[in-house]
Amino acid sequence: MTSTTTGRISVSRHAADDPGHERSPARRPRRRLKRALGISAVALAAVGGGGYLWLDATSDVHNLGTAECTSVIPTAAGAETRTGDRDAVCGVMTSLTDTWGRGDAEGYGALFTKDATYTTFVGSHYEGRADIVNSHKALLSGFLEDSKLAGTYLGIRFLSADTVVVTGRGDTYTGTDKPEASELSKLQTTTLVREADGQWRIAAFHNTQRQSVMERISFILSPDTKPKAEK
Missing domain, CATH: 3.10.450.50 (Nuclear Transport Factor 2; Chain: A,)
Known part of the structure; x- marks a missing residue:
């Protein structure tokens, strides 16, 4: 019993020390989510920046006044x-x-x-x-x-x-x-x-x-x- 328990503990420790063991599948979705969020943020910034530039470019006034x-x-x-x-x-x-x-x-x-x-x-x-x-x-x-x-x-x-x-x-x-x-x-x-x-x-x-x-x-x-x- 002792040796069996020790063996299990040993296996568990090795699994914890192995970065590619069992937990790697859970990490991949997180990375994909982070990547998707990053792309979305860039896209929103581009759209927002483009919208701002468009608003600024189309905000000309007609009543400019008289110089003299x-x-x-x-x-x-x-x-x-x-x-x-x-x-x-x-x-x-x-x-x-x-x-x-x-x-x-x-x-x-x-x-x-x-x-x-x-x-x-x-x-x-x-x-x-x-x-x-x-x-x-x-x-x-x-x-x-x-x-x-x-x-x-x-x-x-x-x-x-x-x-x-x-x-x-x-x-x-x-x-x-x-x-x-x-x-x-x-x-x-x-x-x-x-x-x-x-x-x-x-x-x-x-x-x-x-x-x-x-x-x-x-x-x-x-x-x-x-x-x-x-x-």
């Missing part, structure tokens, strides 16, 4: 006669581009009212001219050094004789390769007021990053969300 601010016809009752005010407002917008391009944070900030608000596309919210100047000193001498502004104008709407909203598309760039209108990735709303000294200054600025793929998905799933200008 002074060619935009103001809207609101009687606003079409305010070409002098429009030109003055456009002068402020041109000065924004010029002072940014020179890296002149003080000159840039002087175009805003003392209590102006400034909201960036990343969600940073600045209050007051001093806050705007200080932040742009850091930006224009830091990772946005030597950058320039590019933009187009979507509309100029007078809310009153002394208040106007300018909407447009914009972006920053470096070097001489100015982006095309279709490449501008931000939507911008600029509210200007005429102050007591007769000068137009910016009271509020809001910058929004366009999410082209999310916008395209929204238009596909809910067509009524598409703006009139894009239909």
Whole structure:
């Protein structure tokens, strides 16, 4: 009995030490399953990546705006006669581009009212001219050094004789390769007021990053969300 038991134990131990003994059939299905899951993951990633690229490639906008601010016809009752005010407002917008391009944070900030608000596309919210100047000193001498502004104008709407909203598309760039209108990735709303000294200054600025793929998905799933200008 002892020798028989010992022999059985010995056989059992040898079986455990043999990687190809009895357990190998169980391992093969696991390997096949892992391989199948891996292939499925790669296929899904390829489909997902291709879908993303397709959505991005088909998300072009039609309403690109106008390059020249002074060619935009103001809207609101009687606003079409305010070409002098429009030109003055456009002068402020041109000065924004010029002072940014020179890296002149003080000159840039002087175009805003003392209590102006400034909201960036990343969600940073600045209050007051001093806050705007200080932040742009850091930006224009830091990772946005030597950058320039590019933009187009979507509309100029007078809310009153002394208040106007300018909407447009914009972006920053470096070097001489100015982006095309279709490449501008931000939507911008600029509210200007005429102050007591007769000068137009910016009271509020809001910058929004366009999410082209999310916008395209929204238009596909809910067509009524598409703006009139894009239909």
